[in-house]
Amino acid sequence: MALFDSMGRRWLALFKGFHGNLSFLGETTKEWLGMLVHPGRFRFGDAALAFERAAFDGLPICGGIGFLLGVILSFQSAAALQQFGVEIYVSDLITIGLFRELGPLVTAIILAGRSGSAFAAEIGTMKVDEELDALTTMGLPPVRFLVMPRVAAAILAMPILTIFAELAGLVGGAIVLEMMNVPNAVFWRHVAATADTFMILFGLGKACLFGLLVGLVGCSAGMRTQNTADGVGRAATAAVVGGIVSIALADGILAVICYAWNL
Amino acid sequence: MEPVIELDKVDAGYPGATILKNVSFDVRKGEVFALLGTSGCGKSTIMKHMIGLNPVLGGRLKVCGMEWSDRTRARLCRKIGVMYQSGALFGNMNCLENVMLPLEEFSRLGRKARRERAMALLADVELADAAQKMPAEISGGMRKRVAIARAMALDPEVVFLDEPSAGLDPVTSASLDNLILKLKSEKAMTFVVVTHELPSIFKIADRCAMFDKSRQAMIALGVPAELKESSEDPFVRNFFSRGECHV
Incomplete structure (x- = not known):
């Protein structure tokens, strides 16, 4: 009996959570549509502040992680490619890897950790107060007052952070290949030849989508903060975990779509 | 006097948890009406129904002649002002910006006029010199004063005050009571105050309603001094005479 009781409670909690997320999404969509009619209602000042915190304050960490990602990718792939004497193709590999996949993905995970949790904590504290x-x-x-400026800031911050992380990753790759006697000019020529416009725009589009998800999940977690001693902490944790899970899910779906449409 | 708020057989609480049953009273224009009782008796819950945060579980509740619904919400929100227990000022705005916020969103005043109006409201609560300070830089009592100024920004018909004396020293608490009396006489506003501070109740409240947790009911309605003297309910007499509720 206790087992059924426990299962019932879990299902009920799951349903309530789903219902809460759905109504939050509906309310947010309604407000966005309303904003199209009354653009003056958008709180540009709040969005600018959130953007500054999400984008500019996040540049050093995104640059650092991007650089290390480039270095690690180069070392790992060079070890295999050197056996065939084609280590120059490391540049192609990291260009495709960073622009199509890892740049937006890693940046979004950083954004979820930095800004998603901050959104949840800020809104959660406001709810408790x-x-x-x-x-x-x-x-x-x-x-309208709290969610929309933050979501807009996350959407706009992601492409900037992603480009910065990708460039830092390429610099890391160039340094590693220089150490392997591949001249920098050759490296950058390969990067320019590999990175086409579609690839770059596709990566930036993904970055915007991930920014939207991080913003929505972070704000939703904040809005549902419980009025308990650990409520804000739990909301911040939920924002990070939920953000990363939603990014991974969206990335998986996009990977399937790309494969099916041969993109 | 005409009623501003009317409760008719209202059941108060949250879905699945009824706290008070069959509550009926009205709040008249221009009076200070206190909601009294011990902690957890449902006085804040009743206030949340009145300000439209939670729907009533049963019965009818009218504020300024209207029931809360999606259709009436926008109009009703302009007719009420609320001061929350913590003040609930927005931490990223200074005191002046906090008071200006409702004016920016709902009034047709120009920027200069909005600023002048907000400064006048801050002067009413004797905080004109704190206009540029952030909420974190002022005391709890000052935050509550700023919150009262913000609540009055749109000239509401009713101002709700949730535990205005909570967490304040007796001197600050008394000055807040004086401020409420001053605003009541100068602006002819109606106030609904949630409190359990006896000195404050006797000083500011014209009438009050008292609730009892164990009976899940409103147990007294009237003038505080009269209830203290003549209530037949020992719980009510004890509350007013000693501030305790052991029957």
């Missing part, structure tokens, strides 16, 4: 109730009773929808 009754600031969300204050907005509601003033007739200001918290989604």
